[in-house]
Amino acid sequence: MFDSLLGRLGIRVIEEYLPDGWWGAYDWYSRTIYLRPGLAPVQRRSTLAHECAHAVLDHHGHHPRNETAAKELAASWLITREEFMLAAKAHGTVQAAAHELGVLPRDIKAFQRILEKEGAPCVS
Numbered sequence: 001m002f003d004s005l006l007g008r009l010g011i012r013v014i015e016e017y018l019p020d021g022w023w024g025a026y027d028w029y030s031r032t033i034y035l036r037p038g039l040a041p042v043q044r045r046s047t048l049a050h051e052c053a054h055a056v057l058d059h060h061g062h063h064p065r066n067e068t069a070a071k072e073l074a075a076s077w078l079i080t081r082e083e084f085m086l087a088a089k090a091h092g093t094v095q096a097a098a099h100e101l102g103v104l105p106r107d108i109k110a111f112q113r114i115l116e117k118e119g120a121p122c123v124s
Contacts (some may be wrong), residue, residue: 001045001051001077006033011055013048023047026054028061046104049074068113075110078103084111 006013015037020027022101024047025034035044053073059066079101087097094112098105 002048005056006052011052018115026051026059027033028055028059030056030099031077042102042104045102046074046107049077053077068110071106071110072114075103075107078107078116079111081115084108084115 008021009031011031011033013033013035016034018034018036023036023039023043026032026036033055035051039047049072053070055068057066057069058075059070070113083101084097086098091100092095094105094108100107103109
């Protein structure tokens with residue numbers, strides 16, 4: 001899904017053991033995304049999208065605003081408005097909508113923030 005974007009940006013992806021609690025990291029200096037080996041497919045996809053967002057946004061380190069921006073951009077790549085609305089209507093909870101769409105709950109929450117900024121309805 002992200003291969004062509006990463007290729008255009010000159011970013012490589014490496015699986016490498018990371019500090020406890022980390023699923024991924026983007027190193028601006030080496031233009032490398034590191035992913036923890038053994039992630040479940042949904043974890044890997046979400047984490048790759050998030051770290052790819054850091055690269056696209058040209059983030060140079062960890063800052064809460066950078067994290068929010070990366071989460072929201074990643075969510076916009078992983079979830080369409082139509083998919084979100086259908087899942088929200090059918091299931092009504094973040095967990096259930098995430099399961100339905102094959103994303104993590106954090107992706108649903110980030111997508112909700114995008115919609116809230118636009119004044120659209122969300123799930124709880």
